[in-house]
Amino acid sequence: MLNGFYIEEVSADGAAEEAGLKRGDVITEIDGAKVEKFGNLQEIMAAHRPGDKIRITYVRKKKTYTVTLTLRNVQGTTSKIESVDTESMGAALRPLTDAEKSELGLKNGIIVSSIKAGKLQDAGLSKGIIITQVNDKVINSVSDFEEAVKVANMSTDRVLWIRAKTQSGLNRSYTVELGESQITTKKRK
Numbered sequence: 001m002l003n004g005f006y007i008e009e010v011s012a013d014g015a016a017e018e019a020g021l022k023r024g025d026v027i028t029e030i031d032g033a034k035v036e037k038f039g040n041l042q043e044i045m046a047a048h049r050p051g052d053k054i055r056i057t058y059v060r061k062k063k064t065y066t067v068t069l070t071l072r073n074v075q076g077t078t079s080k081i082e083s084v085d086t087e088s089m090g091a092a093l094r095p096l097t098d099a100e101k102s103e104l105g106l107k108n109g110i111i112v113s114s115i116k117a118g119k120l121q122d123a124g125l126s127k128g129i130i131i132t133q134v135n136d137k138v139i140n141s142v143s144d145f146e147e148a149v150k151v152a153n154m155s156t157d158r159v160l161w162i163r164a165k166t167q168s169g170l171n172r173s174y175t176v177e178l179g180e181s182q183i184t185t186k187k188r189k
Contacts, residue, residue, distance in 0.1 A: 002059060003036045004028040019069035021058060028064070029057035045071075089149070089176070090118015093142045096130065104167065108132060108140045123176040125164070133163040153178055 004026040010017045021027075027035050030044045031054055048054060050071050057066045092114040096106065109130040115121050125131075131139050134148035152160050160176040 005035050005041050015069045015072045019067040025058045025060045027058045089120045091115045091120045095141050119176050123174045130165045
């Protein structure tokens with residue numbers, strides 16, 4: 001009986017595909033450590049980061065093969081993904097009160113209660129803007145916004161598409177790049 005981790009699917013353009021792994025292969029070892037169940041695989045992989053090279057031993061059609069592959073992140077690159085939190089976005093956010101929703105004719109949204117240098121200001125958001133959707137997710141609370149940022153952070157695009165309204169009712173759209181920050185500071189001598 002063969003012990004190992006059965007590969008059900010190989011991501012297109014992923015490290016496994018590049019190394020030649022295919023659906024139906026069974027991974028039996030990683031860097032010499034036996035892989036007998038998914039927990040073994042998770043434990044071994046947790047010790048590695050994007051860019052690390054690992055040696056995989058696998059079985060295909062009763063033959064054993066060994067390949068070396070370079071791990072990639074979820075975006076398909078070897079760089080470590082820096083998470084972007086709402087604080088680095090440069091805005092304080094709060095949910096709309098029921099009275100504000102009623103007055104503005106809105107069912108949902110969070111308001112930018114203050115803004116400073118950061119990704120939201122860079123994208124053009126200002127104090128008083130009401131965020132109603134992020135990447136097609138309806139925003140009812142600050143935690144909804146944080147979850148949308150987290151999901152976008154792990155996507156290949158790393159972009160927030162924000163639908164918003166001004167307090168006078170005008171529709172606005174903003175694009176926030178979650179990649180490298182464009183903010184630079186100059187030191188004076």
